[in-house]
Amino acid sequence: MSKLNQIRSDATLVADQYGAMDATESIVIEMAEDTLCLVAALDAVLELHNSDGQRWVGFPRADRQERYCTHCNKAAPCPTIAAVISELEDPRG
Known part of the structure; x- marks a missing residue:
């Protein structure tokens, strides 16, 4: 960041x-x-809220890996990190 x-x-x-x-x-x-x-x-x-976790996902068979937040157990970036990133983005590009 x-x-x-x-x-x-x-x-x-x-x-x-x-x-x-x-x-x-x-x-x-x-x-x-x-x-x-x-x-x-x-x-x-x-x-x-790091995204160090990695798990297998997919339905009906887990066929791919995704990174996830090890705190809230949601796909990375979790809503907390997404909000932080959104607020810190430079509006000037």
Whole structure:
């Protein structure tokens, strides 16, 4: 997820580059730190809803394999991951 990595990188850069500054700059730093917390929470969701599972499917005979979310047991990408991907897609293409 390159958009998530970009957000993480930008927030880390802002939080690391600025020390003690005036009130406006401290708000920017606080926003960067909050963004890093949100990225960490999103990382936890992505780790929980991984698509590491693989199973045989098909009817009447299981004739193909599919990847699935090991948390919610739905075909990959599960609805949770699909929602995250949808929100992180870059609207600029």
